[in-house]
Amino acid sequence: MDAIAARHGALLQPSIWMRFRFLLIGGSVLLYFVFCWWFFAVGQVLGSANWAIAGTYLADWVSYEIRPDIEIEADGGMKIVYPRFDPIGPNPNPDWLTSERATVTRTIEIPGSAQSAAPKSVSSFSFMAPNATTETATQARTEVRTEEVVTKATIAMNASDRIIVTPDVVEVHRGNEMISVNLDAGRAINQDPLPSWAEQRRPGEKIVLAFGFSGWAEIRDDVVKIHKRFLGWEGFFFDTSSLYFGKSWSELLGLLVSDQRLDPAQSNLSLAVNDVLYNPSWQHLDVWTKLLQTIVMAFVGTLFAMVIAFPLSFLAARNILHNCPVNQLVKRFFDFQRSVDMFIWALFFTRAFGPGPLAGISAIFFTDTGTLGKLYSEALENIDDKQREGVKSVGAAPLAVQRFGVLPQVLPVFTSQALYFWESNTRSATIIGAVGAGGIGLKLWEAMRTNQDWENVGYMVLLILIVVFVFDSISNAVRSRLIGRRSAP
Incomplete structure (x- = not known):
């Protein structure tokens, strides 16, 4: 080796690429990431991101949330108001909100109004308004009322x-810290520093208070808005209008087996099932129906794509059909179908057929026909010709050659790819x-668009995850049954 190196040293010297290839590849990758960091302004995005909002959404x-409002009135009284569809139900009286009340006498001014009255005599006649009525004005009046108001909450x-x-001061205690917000005569909010x-973005505007997972609150000039958060999905089975709302599981079980009906028109079990399915807050029946539409859309669209792509792939495979123009024409047809994204096809078919599952099935069918056709044709072009030649040597017909010489090699690949696309x-x-093609996607988009019903979004996402897990298990079982498993050595 020393003699060879002395005579032909250039042959044993590695090239520059061989000596520095790892350094060059690593440097290129590093430069690419630096370029992406600059081009997409990743640092600026991460710096300006509001991670607190992301945590709140999750x-x-x-x-x-339970959202009571403590309204501060002009005369110094206060009242606690709950939203109409608050999850706490009718006659709310939570233990975490306590109040001190007092009875006050108020003088309320009732403004006057114009009232229409029929004329006392109809002997006179008007061509402009033969049935006209006369208007009488009522004068403003005052009324003394005795009411119970909240003095402290x-x-x-x-x-x-x-x-x-x-009415004059709002004190906020958070851990060991405390702030006092004064509401002066001009109803302005004063507190500095916070x-x-x-x-508080600008002096005099509302003050937003954050309490972590417990919720948040707003202090405005005439109202304190509370958003107190509780873990769980309130009213998931029975909403506030149901006769079963607020009952424990033992009470519910007792009512279901009891002969005494809550509704004379139907049994307690039928009433409970009806209240769960038609729960206006969660809309279980509608959500499950839309989820079933999504499953049917995926299955039917994939099935049609597989049926059409299967014969076309034989026309696109060069080793099956020795006709270059036909091969190229079919392959370009596959390229056209898969080059347009499924989302774009969905928009197109929604315009053509209108919103509904048919548009979704058509979008899946068109996109997957091109993709499966390309994958099938490539699998056919990579088969072993020895098996096909063996079938052909015994004098089998061309169709029998494809059946016994080609299909046994590609059928496991075809099945695996079709099952994967069904899951996907x-x-x-x-x-x-979400663009109108029907299914649970439209329901999910409607819930997200309100920016309030995020618990409904979590519910539908959980259902989608369960369906994907179940389909993955079914796909693996079918694949193992059709393809078979290799026995352990």
């Missing part, structure tokens, strides 16, 4: 945080449903 998926956001509201968990299209059908 918390909303698994929780619900205390909201316990959690074990250590609370808000104390009076801690990190309280935000179950997720894709959810996305294209």
